[in-house]
Amino acid sequence: MIVKFIDFLRDRLRLVIRLSYVVLALLVVWDALLVDKHHAHTAIEHYPGFWSLFGFIACVLIIFVSKWYGHLGIMTREDYYDK
């Protein structure tokens, strides 16, 4: 059943991706127009879609900074400690 469902989604991959974009867009609209921001901790959070941008930048930063750091020589061959 699980496999069938996953295959069902995979067969309609383009549609799934488009729907995901719609969800992302709706999320930002929701944040900009409807969400009650009384509970925000800082002023900067009142910008519409602040956390969306934060999430995306965080993700990109983590990927690129880590990979850059890793390729400085931290990532090495698997038998490094075997001599």
Add this chain to the structure above:
Amino acid sequence: MINNLWLHPSLILILGALGLPFFRGVLRKPYLLLIPVLAFGSVLTMPHGTFGVFRFLDWYVTFGRVDNLSLVFAYIMTLMCIIGTLYGLHVENEFEHMAAWFYVAGSLGVIFAADYLVLFLFWEVMAFSSVFLVWFRKRQQSLATGYRYLLVHTAGGLALLAGFVLRYQATGGDLSFGPVGVDSPTVSTYLIMIGFILNAAVPPLHAWLPDAYGEATVSGAVFMCAFTTKTAIYALARGFAGMEILVPLGVCMALYGVVYAVLENDSRRLLAYHIISQVGYMVAGVGIGTEMAINGACAHAFAHILYKGLLFMGTGSVLHMTGKSKFSELGGLYKKMPMTFVFTMIGGLSISAFPLFSGFVSKSMIITAGFEEHIYWAGFLLLLASAGTFLHTGLKVPYFIWFGKNNCSEETWEKAADPPWNMQAAMGIAAFLCIFIGSYTPYLYNMLPYPVHFEPYTQYHLAETLEILLFTAFGFFLFTKKLAPEPTISIDLDWFYRMGGRGFLWLAKKPIQWTDNAVSEAYRYLGLFPLMTTARFWSWFDWHAIDGVVDGIAKSVRGVGGQVRKVQAGQLQYNIFYAVSIVALLVTLYVFSS
């Protein structure tokens, strides 16, 4: 004697472990489940108060301090012991079960200990029993990994010992374990803290964790990921609430784990780095030190034990079935292991703090406590790390094992299937609890040490979380190729003692051995010739005069030697295990007979 019939759950587990070899065949599995259930039952029915006070030499030692803080940790640890034992029910090696139970007994002993002597005793029991969960993997490198693990933990234990001995001196004989006085820290405070944060895997004292947990047996890793670090969090919450240096340390941990998780190719080592990251939130929570932050640290430890156990069970199932744990040797497995995928995904969503999953109701408490104390930088950096958590545990692990490029060899693909019923049942229970905690908050919140004034399901919190997580997913989607697995290992701070050890070996081999050789050469020319001439004479005397008398004795000595050799030929691990078991038994008997 035992006051008010208070029964220490560690005692149940230790005696249960020692009785295990007598239950074989059909009785084995029921017995394996019965003992952790009894331990859980004893925690459930435990009243608050102080129990198990004994006189030991000049001191009174207390085995049972039962309050809200110790109970919430004892509850989740005995519960995890049931789940972990169920997961490893098929394991034939009874010593592995015994080691796991001793290990849990060590954790529980620390949690209920009210003074440093008892705490230290169980602290060492934890290290010396959990190392067997690494050794029982029985790979060539397991032995060395285990010894490194022991080495590091012994060093941590020594710092702790030095700390409380100094404290004993300074306070004029106070051994009780409670808040250490974080406002005026002394050398002893820092030493005790080093002992604790080594077990919590705070960088730079963290490298033992991915080293050992990546190498542990499949079910051993499920135990290890739950107990050592969270027992340390308990000890920190008890003694170091409000210790300011723990906030930056915790935030560093949270980010450090995330960075190394990006680089990691082994799924279980990746999860191990995420333990460091998650425990970072708890350490920061303890550092913030308000009631809400301590509640958050406890709640997050509670949730973490379940979802991290679940994740280790999921990737452990893949390792158990296929023999592989590296992303560069897996992929596309959703057709073969769909149930394992669903369970691991639930663990991934829980650790990522998705709404309706357990992390959502626990992690946010710590972050909110940080914002409320106006430690903004910590709050924002912890949220940044949580994007990394979803990126790896929620997306990278499932994607590169169950989807993505199929890197499986033909053999791996053939072997892949959902694991036996007991492993699936254990994952099912953990998965249910992850969702239950996330959906029905009073279950967890009512167990916390302080009254909870926090509501996770507000509109703002939902929007904030969903935006961060879904836009992280968007980033993953765009840069999936960048994250493709690379067959490498990452150098971490264990480099210093691994290479340092090698340097010492070189020193021993080259200069020291050269000197030794030179000395023996000189000796051969200057000393040996006269010696040999004398020896020849004595040999003649010996041969003709004394031998008759000595022969009889020599024969019997050789006989004894032969027996001893047979004992020694058994595996070193088993010998140590017997020794540790006997010591533990003696201590238990001593304590409960006095």
